[in-house]
Amino acid sequence: MNFWIVQALNGLQLSMLLFLLSIGLTVIFGLMHFVNLAHGALYALGAYVGVSAFALTGMYWGAFLLAPIAVALAGVVLYLGLIRRMRKAGPMNQVLVTFGLIFVLLDITRIIWGDLALSIPEPQLFTGRSEVLGVAYPTYRLFIIGLGLTVMAGLWLLLSRTQIGAMIRAGVDNDQMAACLGINVERLFFIVFCIGCALAGLAGAVAAPVLSVTPSMGTQLLIPVLIVVVIGGLGSLKGAIAGSLLVGFIQTFGAVLAPQLASVAIYALLAAVLIFRPAGLFPAKA
Amino acid sequence: MLEIDDLHTGYGETQVIYGLNLRASAGRVLAILGRNGAGKTTTMKAIMGLLPATRGSIRIEGKDIAGERTFDIARRGIAYVPETRDIFPSLTVKENLQLATRLAPANAEWTLERVLDFFPNLSRRLSNGGNELSGGEQQMLSIARALLMNPRLLLLDEPTEGLAPIIVRQIHEKLSELKAAGMTMVLVEQNFGFATELADDVHVIGRGETVWKGSSADIVADKAVQKKWLGV
Numbered sequence: 038m039n040f041w042i043v044q045a046l047n048g049l050q051l052s053m054l055l056f057l058l059s060i061g062l063t064v065i066f067g068l069m070h071f072v073n074l075a076h077g078a079l080y081a082l083g084a085y086v087g088v089s090a091f092a093l094t095g096m097y098w099g100a101f102l103l104a105p106i107a108v109a110l111a112g113v114v115l116y117l118g119l120i121r122r123m124r125k126a127g128p129m130n131q132v133l134v135t136f137g138l139i140f141v142l143l144d145i146t147r148i149i150w151g152d153l154a155l156s157i158p159e160p161q162l163f164t165g166r167s168e169v170l171g172v173a174y175p176t177y178r179l180f181i182i183g184l185g186l187t188v189m190a191g192l193w194l195l196l197s198r199t200q201i202g203a204m205i206r207a208g209v210d211n212d213q214m215a216a217c218l219g220i221n222v223e224r225l226f227f228i229v230f231c232i233g234c235a236l237a238g239l240a241g242a243v244a245a246p247v248l249s250v251t252p253s254m255g256t257q258l259l260i261p262v263l264i265v266v267v268i269g270g271l272g273s274l275k276g277a278i279a280g281s282l283l284v285g286f287i288q289t290f291g292a293v294l295a296p297q298l299a300s301v302a303i304y305a306l307l308a309a310v311l312i313f314r315p316a317g318l319f320p321a322k323a
Numbered sequence: 324m325l326e327i328d329d330l331h332t333g334y335g336e337t338q339v340i341y342g343l344n345l346r347a348s349a350g351r352v353l354a355i356l357g358r359n360g361a362g363k364t365t366t367m368k369a370i371m372g373l374l375p376a377t378r379g380s381i382r383i384e385g386k387d388i389a390g391e392r393t394f395d396i397a398r399r400g401i402a403y404v405p406e407t408r409d410i411f412p413s414l415t416v417k418e419n420l421q422l423a424t425r426l427a428p429a430n431a432e433w434t435l436e437r438v439l440d441f442f443p444n445l446s447r448r449l450s451n452g453g454n455e456l457s458g459g460e461q462q463m464l465s466i467a468r469a470l471l472m473n474p475r476l477l478l479l480d481e482p483t484e485g486l487a488p489i490i491v492r493q494i495h496e497k498l499s500e501l502k503a504a505g506m507t508m509v510l511v512e513q514n515f516g517f518a519t520e521l522a523d524d525v526h527v528i529g530r531g532e533t534v535w536k537g538s539s540a541d542i543v544a545d546k547a548v549q550k551k552w553l554g555v
Contacts, residue, residue: 200425206413207422213373214409216393217402218472219426321413 053185061233067272083241108238270317
């Protein structure tokens, strides 16, 4: 019994990291049909900035705060320097440019922080273990789960209850009609892009104490995140939540129950979804 | 109000409009008639900046808006009811309407309340999703949304397409009320009777340019023009 609870919590924790990364990507996809493969590299950047911020401030919370801000700023630079010019270049060119960007960012992190695996210690507030459902589970991992749920709730409120949320949904539904109502969809896209970058940076900083910080951590997570986006359906919060949970749990339980099948499992799921629900489980566009 | 001169536009490489001229006067209704594929919807999209004008000018009260971005054109007070109605399916009826009130000044002529008085059917559907409406309700919502932009020029693309006769009559009444209140409208329509009853002026588009201009009464009387350009 304990085994199942621990693995379920592990699955939930991975799902939350996947969610923090996929939500930005999927809304950007849905709103502007823009494919940003460098999103995973921004997550790695967040982890590295976190390492430096920890070294600088001596506090975990320094990393927690500064990583999203720094990565959002990197997003502003990327947007103004590159992405804005690529908006009408078509998906193939966007994929090529952002694919190239992965390597640029990878090498920048190598040059600045080196090749060795780094890490951040857990915050003192969340060290040790806590009792959950009769099992002792690392408190910091519980914090990751709680943070993921909080961000989910916050984004749900933002998208469903605020005017800017309605504007984003309208833009995902039909960007031309949204513009006909006087909405500056490009600026909306810029705001969403920056929020997505900040969340990727946050995910990096939050993952740093549990995973080792290496240059390749972004590319390792990029494929599962893209699978989450495709399974969930482009542009929808519900899709990102459902996709993250599915992929997180299948990866976690696959790795312990059927290690030889684990690496195939999420691709099998992806294939099944593409055959039976080609638009994903909860596509934003009906 | 709206003056288009020598407009050239189209979809990417495919040019549809070759040197179109158009005049819509303030307080009047202009109907644009023409066969399928003549370029009527293309002209509407070009006015909204959804298609680029490769040549020519589109002036609103003397100001050239060709090349401006769509949301800037919308903010100049041009509201668009597209052929496909384009209700946002992920938004409720109320949210669809509220999106258009966002930029309204405090003393706006059209408010949510007034629009719901104008289309009482919509007030019962406020919490419904945009994808849960009948064709007629979608059309009313699309017009209501355009009115909430408090436009000085209302563009309507095929407002009666695919609707039951009783709904067509309702829409006709509503648009007549708007006309009586002095709203300037440009109407694209396949329904010849509907268009000529509502409009003061008529332009006929054929092969991407304006081939006939006159009054509604003129075209109703001129069977030769109807036969040649409309196939009525």
